[in-house]
Amino acid sequence: MQKTRIFGFLLVLMVIVLAACSSDNKTATKDAKDNDKTSNSEKTDVAATPSGKLVIYTGRDEEMVKKVIAQFNEKYPDIEVEFLTMGAQQILERLRGEKANPQADFWWGGTQSALTVGANEDLLHAWKPSFNDSIDAAYKDADGRWFGEMLLPEVIMINKDLLTKETGPQDWDDLLDPKWKDKILIRGVLASGTMRTIYSSMILRQGADTPEKGYDWLLKLDANTKEYTQDPNALYLKMTRQEGSVSLWNLQDILLKKYTTDYPFDYIYPKSGAPILVDGVAVVNNAKNLENAKLFTEFIFEKGMVTQLANDYYQIPTRSDIDKAAMPEWYKELDLKTFDIDWQLMTEKEAEWMEHWDNNIKGRGKK
Numbered sequence: 001m002q003k004t005r006i007f008g009f010l011l012v013l014m015v016i017v018l019a020a021c022s023s024d025n026k027t028a029t030k031d032a033k034d035n036d037k038t039s040n041s042e043k044t045d046v047a048a049t050p051s052g053k054l055v056i057y058t059g060r061d062e063e064m065v066k067k068v069i070a071q072f073n074e075k076y077p078d079i080e081v082e083f084l085t086m087g088a089q090q091i092l093e094r095l096r097g098e099k100a101n102p103q104a105d106f107w108w109g110g111t112q113s114a115l116t117v118g119a120n121e122d123l124l125h126a127w128k129p130s131f132n133d134s135i136d137a138a139y140k141d142a143d144g145r146w147f148g149e150m151l152l153p154e155v156i157m158i159n160k161d162l163l164t165k166e167t168g169p170q171d172w173d174d175l176l177d178p179k180w181k182d183k184i185l186i187r188g189v190l191a192s193g194t195m196r197t198i199y200s201s202m203i204l205r206q207g208a209d210t211p212e213k214g215y216d217w218l219l220k221l222d223a224n225t226k227e228y229t230q231d232p233n234a235l236y237l238k239m240t241r242q243e244g245s246v247s248l249w250n251l252q253d254i255l256l257k258k259y260t261t262d263y264p265f266d267y268i269y270p271k272s273g274a275p276i277l278v279d280g281v282a283v284v285n286n287a288k289n290l291e292n293a294k295l296f297t298e299f300i301f302e303k304g305m306v307t308q309l310a311n312d313y314y315q316i317p318t319r320s321d322i323d324k325a326a327m328p329e330w331y332k333e334l335d336l337k338t339f340d341i342d343w344q345l346m347t348e349k350e351a352e353w354m355e356h357w358d359n360n361i362k363g364r365g366k367k
Contacts (some may be wrong), residue, residue, distance in 0.1 A: 005256035028284040051078035054292040057091045058083055059193065061256060064313045072299050082196050087231075088114045089191025095123045095284065105287040106296055111193035111202075112148070112278040119145040119207055127294065131301045131319065139278050139318040149300065150309075151316040152250040153274040153336060154198045154218040162245040169246060171271045172202065175221055182226040187235045189228065194250050194277065198351045199357060201275035201341055206227035208345055211353060218357055222333040222365030236263055250277065255314035255330070255349045273339040278318070 062085050069081045086094070088110045095104065095118060097183030111116070118124050120250075124145040132144065156175070158168040158257065169175050189195040203214025219299065226244050229235040232253070238244060240263055249267075251274075257263040257313055279298070283293040301319065307326045309315040316331065324332065 003025075014055075026168070037214065038215070041048065041334050049078055050076050050292060050295055052080070052289055052292055054081045054289050054296060055104045056081065056083040056105045056106045056108050056296070057086055057094065058107075059088045059091060060085075061253070063147060063315065064256075065108070067312075068300060069307075069308075072296060073306075075294060075299065076292075079295070081296075083108075087191040090191055091101060092118055092123075096111065096121065096273050099123060099285075102284050102288065103285050104284050105289040105293040107142055107146075107282045107284060109149075110280055111147070111197050112343055113197065113278065113350050114193050115282055116141070116147040116343075116347045117279050117351075118282065119143070123285055125285045125287065125293075126289065127283065129294070129301065130189075130295055131298070134319045134321045136318065136320060140280070144247075147297070147301075148254070148278040148280040148318040149315075150318060151279040151336070152194070152252055152279045153269070153338075154194065154201070154248065154277060155251050155254065155274050156268040156270060157239070157247040157249040157254050158266055158268060159239050159242060159245045159264050161264040162242060165266065165268055168268050170268060172205070172332070175224065175248075176217070178224070180224045180246060182224070183236055183244055184221070184225045184246045184248060185235055186225050186228050187232055187249070189362075190354060195248070196350055196354055197275060197277045198345075200346050203349075203353055204245075204341055205339060211349075214353075215356065215361060219361050219365045222361055222363065225365070228362070235354045237263075240264060249315055252314045252316070269335075271339070273337040275341055276336060276338045293355050 018230055052261075056065075065083055065085070069083065072080065073079065084104075091110060092205060095102070095107070098104070099122075107115070107118070115124070120139050124141075126144045128144050135147055140146065140319055155283050156169055158165075159353070168363070169177070169180065174180075187195055188198055192209075197220060202217055203211050206213035206217050227238070229238060235247060235249075236257065238246060251267060251269075254267045255263045281288065281297060282348045283297060287293050288343075299310075303319070306315075306317045306319055309330045310317060310331055314328075314330070316334070316336075
């Protein structure tokens with residue numbers, strides 16, 4: 001009888017222990033599953049947060065670049081952005097040299113001609129961003145390898161302490177008048193996409209079928225040119241010191257210096273029209289940080305950013321769906337008169353024309 005009671009007691013005890021173990025196992029399994037869910041959720045959150053690096057080659061104003069990058073980092077704080085500033089032609093040449101092992105992810109600020117050459121040399125990545133349909137076909141690559149961000153009328157720059165809009169050269173041919181001899185300063189041509197475009201458009205303006213006429217025009221301009229400066233900063237300083245009173249430059253940079261600095265600059269819009277350069281951007285082919293480069297592209301084309309850059313940095317946007325009411329007064333009053341330019345021909349001939357200018361015209365006008 002006593003043995004039976006002991007056996008029954010042990011049996012009950014075993015049932016209790018087994019039940020407890022089963023409960024612990026279920027709890028442990030549930031906890032493990034919950035932990036696994038939490039872990040997976042954390043992994044998903046981490047994966048969804050853009051991070052890593054972004055390397056930009058840019059021809060844009062350095063102050064503007066820094067401010068835009070700072071705003072980009074407010075939105076994507078885990079992306080480390082580096083940038084190098086240089087001329088559009090220098091960027092093209094650098095990308096060529098790095099083609100086998102790209103060091104840049106994004107090209108910010110390139111002429112239509114330079115970007116087209118880069119696309120044809122397989123240096124640029126083809127894709128379709130969200131804003132693609134809002135960009136006119138004339139302002140982008142048909143295969144999505146580059147996109148025009150803004151329009152840059154090329155105009156006559158003056159030192160307003162020495163000249164007024166009425167007393168300065170009124171059109172391109174006026175620059176050849178002997179009265180401007182040693183009054184003209186030019187930013188070094190070969191390294192500058194802006195200057196290459198201006199000079200090439202002057203050849204086209206004289207007649208592309210006979211570039212000799214354009215060469216002769218540039219020779220006469222060279223005769224009146226006091227100096228070719230090394231870079232834009234040197235040009236600005238020499239103009240400010242009144243070493244020259246006239247130059248050729250893009251409207252955006254002139255407005256930037258006029259309204260945001262103490263540089264004494266103003267501009268004259270040529271009566272016969274101005275070559276209007278498409279200044280664009282591109283993602284580098286085989287970029288190490290491809291997705292971050294795409295994120296940055298989308299960021300600078302957001303409507304809010306486009307209107308901000310127009311108001312703060314005098315950019316003329318290529319997007320056709322921007323509310324004009326949000327744009328600044330100077331933009332609303334702008335009359336973008338231009339003359340016909342065969343951009344495809346310019347792209348094909350620019351290198352040849354500029355090589356001829358460098359070897360046969362530069363510095364020879366005064367002889």
